[in-house]
Amino acid sequence: MAAKHNFRKLTIWKEGIELTKETYLTTNTFPKSETYSLTSQLQRAAISIPSNIAEGTAKRTDKHFLRYLGNALGSAFEWETQLIIALEVGYISNERFKHLEIKIQSIQGMITRFMENLEKNIS
Template identity: 75%
Template sequence: MAARHNFRKLSIWKDGIGIVKETYAITKTFPRSEDYALSSQMQRCSVSIPSNIAEGTSKGTDKHFIQYLETALGSAFEWETQLIISFEIGYISEETFKHLENKIQIIQGMITRFMENLSKS
């Protein structure tokens, strides 16, 4: 049986919430034509990261928790790709891109290490 985790105390969840907040802030600056396209996709991806972490904490085994962490990690990589696209098409500045790229890569590393630690237990 997995040790139950309180998602609200997990750094990866807290950092995921931070990405959600920053995502909503930057996508507000995107053209209105992106409301149902890139903006919406980035928002859904960002929300998926902490949501899957939280849902995974409810699972009875570490194996099942890891599956949710894998989904969160996949969303983090998908979100990073959308961030790159946003920069490449000129929706965000290089400074914003570098800042958010660094944040998402830190989260990706944290999720990966957390999954590795759960696999060992």
């Protein structure tokens, strides 16, 4: 059975990939002492967003897909929290923070709206 959704065509997946690339560029400037801490946490949370979306598209029902979208949304909020920490400890500038904050909040909104649309189809 083919997947109901093609993750490569989903804007939320594409935006998640872009966020992941920006995360790697941003964390490359973090101190080496953060390699196994905040750097790793941000990278793993970023990777989790498009990965959960992609994995969810392979599920047979929208109800199961919603679970993976929920995980992606959770990772997006986790990532935003870690971004705030990076700002608070001085690893990123206010300008970089604002740019990335807008991106993550946009992704959070897109995932939420996608979930709401799927939920309408289930009801």
